[in-house]
Amino acid sequence: MSRVEVEKKVLNENQILAEQLRERYRRQGLLCVNLISAPGSGKTLLLEKTLERMGKSARVAVLTGDLQTENDAQRLAKFGFPVKQIVTGGTCHLDARMVEKHLAGWKLEEVDLLIVENVGNLVCPSSYDLGEDAKIVLLSTTEGEDKPLKYPSIFFKSELMVLTKIDLLPYVPFKAEVAKENARRVHPRMEILEVSSTTGEGLDAWMTWLETRRMAKSSAK
Amino acid sequence: MHELGIASSILECVEKESRRHGGVRVTKVGVKIGELAGVDVDALQFGFECLVKETVWDGLVLEVESIPRMQRCPKCAHEFRMTEFDPQCPQCGEFATLCISGEELDIAYVEVNE
Numbered sequence: 001m002s003r004v005e006v007e008k009k010v011l012n013e014n015q016i017l018a019e020q021l022r023e024r025y026r027r028q029g030l031l032c033v034n035l036i037s038a039p040g041s042g043k044t045l046l047l048e049k050t051l052e053r054m055g056k057s058a059r060v061a062v063l064t065g066d067l068q069t070e071n072d073a074q075r076l077a078k079f080g081f082p083v084k085q086i087v088t089g090g091t092c093h094l095d096a097r098m099v100e101k102h103l104a105g106w107k108l109e110e111v112d113l114l115i116v117e118n119v120g121n122l123v124c125p126s127s128y129d130l131g132e133d134a135k136i137v138l139l140s141t142t143e144g145e146d147k148p149l150k151y152p153s154i155f156f157k158s159e160l161m162v163l164t165k166i167d168l169l170p171y172v173p174f175k176a177e178v179a180k181e182n183a184r185r186v187h188p189r190m191e192i193l194e195v196s197s198t199t200g201e202g203l204d205a206w207m208t209w210l211e212t213r214r215m216a217k218s219s220a221k
Numbered sequence: 222m223h224e225l226g227i228a229s230s231i232l233e234c235v236e237k238e239s240r241r242h243g244g245v246r247v248t249k250v251g252v253k254i255g256e257l258a259g260v261d262v263d264a265l266q267f268g269f270e271c272l273v274k275e276t277v278w279d280g281l282v283l284e285v286e287s288i289p290r291m292q293r294c295p296k297c298a299h300e301f302r303m304t305e306f307d308p309q310c311p312q313c314g315e316f317a318t319l320c321i322s323g324e325e326l327d328i329a330y331v332e333v334n335e
Contacts, residue, residue, distance in 0.1 A: 001248070002335055006238060006328045010230050010252060092223055124223035126259045127326065149306060153259035156320070185306040188317055 014128055017096035021131025024108060029221030031214045032114040034130050036154055037138035038147070039120030042164040044072050045197040046138065046206075047117060051079035053207055059112040063102050065094045065119045072117065082106060093124035096131060113214050122147065126154040133217060134159040141165045141172050145179040148186045155186045160193065162206065167196035227260055228268040231328060232278065238331045249282040249332035255325035256290050290323030 009015050025032050035043050047062060054060055061082040064072040073085035084102050086094060099116060108114075116132065118125040126135075137158035139147055142165060148155040155161065161183050163176060180192055193209060195202035235250050254260050262285050269283045290303045294310035300321065301311055308318050 001332055003330050003332050004238065004242065005330050006234070008234060008328045010227055010234070010326045010328055012234065013230070091226075123259050127223065127227070151259075152306065153257045156257050156324075182306075185308070188308050 011127065011129075014096050017100055018129035018131040021096060021100060021103075022133075025114070025131060025133070025217075027221070028108050028111070029218040030108060030111055030114055031210075031217040032116065032130070032132045033210070033213075034116045034118055034125070034132035034135045035138065036118045036122070036125045036135055036158065037120060037140070037164075038122050038143060041120070041138045041140040041143065042197055043117050043120070043138055044075055046162065046164060046195065047076055047115060048079075049197045049200070049203055050115070050207065050210070051076060051081055053203065054079070054081070056080070059110055060115065061106060061111045061113070062115045062117065063094075063099060064117040065098070067091070067119060082111075088119060092119055092121050093128050094118050094130060095128045099130050112218060113210065122151040122154050126151075126157055134213065136160045136162060138162045138164050139179060139183070141168050141174040141176070143174075145175055146182055148179070148183040152186045155183055155190065158187070158190065160191045160209065163192065163194045165196060165198070166194045166201060167199045224261055224264040225268040225272070227326070228265055228272050228283075231269065231283065232272055232281075234328050235278070235281065235331060239333075242333060245333040245335060247278075247281060247331045247333050249284055251284045251286065251329040251331070253286045253288050253325040253327045253329050255288040255323040257320075257323040258326045260326060262287065286329065288322055288325045291321050292318040293321045294318045 037043050062076050063084050063086055065086040067088055067090055070085045073083050076083045086098050086102050116130055135158040137154050183190055193205050195206050235247050239245055239247050273279055273281045292303045293300050294315050296315045297313040299310055299312040309316050310318050
């Protein structure tokens with residue numbers, strides 16, 4: 001009996017594909033963000049408001065993942081930007097292969113910002129690199145303030161936390177300060193934005209965050 | 222929830238290693254799983270057992286080493302185990318300490334019968 005050292009990532013194949021995607025994005029100066037949250041935290045509504053605010057000339061494209069239905073793609077397609085649904089058929093996360101497959105047919109050189117909306121799940125998407133520049137985690141005020149402590153992996157790996165549904169704060173027991181403190185305990189340097197997609201509060205700061213990152217990526221090309 | 226997929230990736234890696242060494246019989250595979258990896262070890266073991274059962278890999282043992290989350294203090298270089306998500310350096314009180322381990326999802330080794 002002998003032991004052979006391997007020292008490889010378990011998700012090596014996914015990692016290799018993700019790095020290839022990252023390299024493609026880098027060559028194009030394209031910013032890719034990966035939106036992750038529990039089901040019902042408001043990813044799709046935030047995306048609708050985001051696309052609504054984009055100028056007609058914006059070069060944005062969206063991949064949206066769900067276990068079933070094309071509903072989200074239909075909701076997002078009405079803004080006139082390229083949108084594709086990834087139906088995972090039961091898989092609880094997106095992986096780099098699904099992203100690569102669904103990018104086929106799109107001219108990436110005509111895209112500056114690729115938004116990937118992951119499957120609603122705070123656990124599994126944290127393990128799969130999609131080649132994105134940043135993971136963004138959404139937490140809504142109708143969830144618990146302790147979500148960052150219960151699901152530390154995704155909060156640790158996300159650069160930005162968007163606290164959504166802040167218009168509901170007067171009506172729910174959720175304490176934004178406690179949620180933010182919990183998020184910073186897991187990830188001290190995480191950026192945090194507060195938005196309401198319903199009232200529009202905080203959306204300017206969100207759009208500025210995206211635009212700042214997009215410009216930085218594009219000028220680094 | 223995605224542990225079966227992870228188990229399947231581990232088995233693919235074992236198959237590759239076996240082929241690379243001329244088709245040797247692998248009896249054990251060792252993996253390192255960090256506490257930030259988001260993988261439930263019991264579910265992974267269960268998924269792995271189900272995958273190998275009644276296949277040519279029946280009996281293949283999965284050994285999991287859990288890796289704790291460790292932080293390093295940039296000010297005093299102290300390294301410490303992070304518990305309760307408290308990043309503060311116990312030696313000098315600095316808050317902005319850096320994560321140095323705990324994200325692992327790695328295959329460490331395979332044991333082969335020669």
